[in-house]
Amino acid sequence: MNSIILLAGTRLLVALLLVFSVFMLLRGHNTPGGGFIGGLIGATGFVVYAIACGTEQARQALRVPPENVAMVGLGIGLFAGVMAAFFGDAFFVGQWLFIGATETEKGLPLSSVLVFDIGVYLVVLGSILTLTFALEEGAD
């Protein structure tokens, strides 16, 4: 689509959407957000880019095929579940690491739940983009 307004808007929007998607992903553990919604927002960024500049460009911007993104995400999600094995827990038991924790401070909590969320993020991003790219290219 050759629209100057859309092109100019895209420059702003895509960067914003991508940053916002990561923000949503990270904030999701205790507040609304998370991997699924983050992945959707991230996918929206690429979809806007694809509409403005064509799927060819969008695929280049993504660098890896979207199907592979989704499958790697699935692998990461599974890995998050399997991490419990290293600590002798049952499958999918959340593992927590508190960085810089002291007697009074809790420190920065990192968990296998976050890893799982990142997996979900990639699965959603990858599968939405697989669908939309295929539909966009089918329309041409």
Next chain:
Amino acid sequence: MSWILGLPIIIPFFTAVIAFLTKERPSGAWWSVLGSLLTLIAAAALMVVVLQEGVVAAQMGDWPAPFGITLVADLLSAVMVVITGITGLAVAVYALADIDEAKERLGYHALFQVLIAGVCGAFLTGDLFNLYVWFEVMLISSFGLLVLGGSRAQIDGGIKYVALNLVSTIIFLTGVGLLYGVTGTLNMADLALAVDQSDQKGLLTVIAVMFMFAFGVKAALFPLFFWLPAAYHTPAFSVSAVFAGLLTKVGVYALIRMFTLVFDHDIGFTHTILLWVACFTMVVGVLGAAAQQDFRKILSFHIVSQIGYMILGLALYTPLAIVGAVFYLVHHIVVKANLFLVAGVAQRLCGDTDLRKIGGLYKSAPLLAVLFLIPAFSLAGFPPLSGFWAKYILVKASLDIDAWFIAFIALAVGLLTIYSMTKIWGEAFWKPHPEGVEPELRAIPRAALIAYLVPIAGLATLTIIIGFFPEPFVQFAERAAAQLLDPSDYIAAVLGGGT
């Protein structure tokens, strides 16, 4: 301990990821074989544990039952997972020769592994809603496999397949919702207790019939089977083999599980329906097969007919009949998958599966003829192959309770099965090829030939072993049936805080 239950699900998923990322390379198919081998080993390990320690259960994420998702394996689940592992490995090896590069690029091996994960998950879960999730995993991946390649017939079959399965899914979900409304739980062991104590028996019977419908579509029971013959003859042969072996059996397994563990409050009503359905399924399936002229269509209708036998075992609901159902289930998966694999080689040699257009295989490829005869005779119930014992137990079970008519139907359907098998034998193997072609096995490249014949021979060997040494298998089925009819161990393992 809890990991042994999760591994048959986790390994195929990881294999799917690796196989997908390597789908452009020749190694992709080998990853699938390796993953299937590991799944089989994990399944065997699970079987050893279940044999030694009885029913085992594990809670995902350490959420205690009945709130979290429980994985549980009794003898029936364990043997189903093992047989899934065996079939999975056989088909993965067969796919080395059967699946062309175009299909590999589209992600055949990844879809196949996800399907195996879904099947194992359905066999191992102890939670009704989780069972629904596994059904969806299977539905999505099997639809992908069904239409892979995208010929007109495949899309046609695929649409029918998905449309009917979606109806089944909706009924299933509605049933789950109603059941939760009545009992307040979806953990199967907890449900068994809740249904016993509930005073709304009438409503529960209605819900039971909804589940019967939902699983009946999945298992291809009369009168809900027509998606199966419409779809199973269209995809690649490895795909139809794994579908024929495993997919409908998940429906049968779910029926056996739900109608022994949970819905045993009104056997006079529910199991009488099942009995009639079983008889009609057997007869209609075998008559449908008699009218067909295509190798795979005949086999597809026979799946329907054989499902009837398994449901017959469940419906008679005597200890011996359940033994027969379990035995039949295991025997059938091996035999049916194998027949489809043979059909694939026949197609490769003759260029078609329409029986009118092929022939001469007995003369040109006698080895294949022998490998066909073993599962075919077993399916028809020739002694001493595995099918004979399966049918014998079921017929004896019906004679024991003086159900002469049912025994007669079971035997008559067996006879008609022989008719279909001899039709395939006469047309594809015995009569000369209509165009004078004499396709020899040597025409297939050596590596592909090994990939074709090793799984076929392996499964045929298994059929023969079950046939000649049925005792340990029958004893095993007896133990499994005892566990099914007296679910106290199962309930204790799940709710007793099993680790």
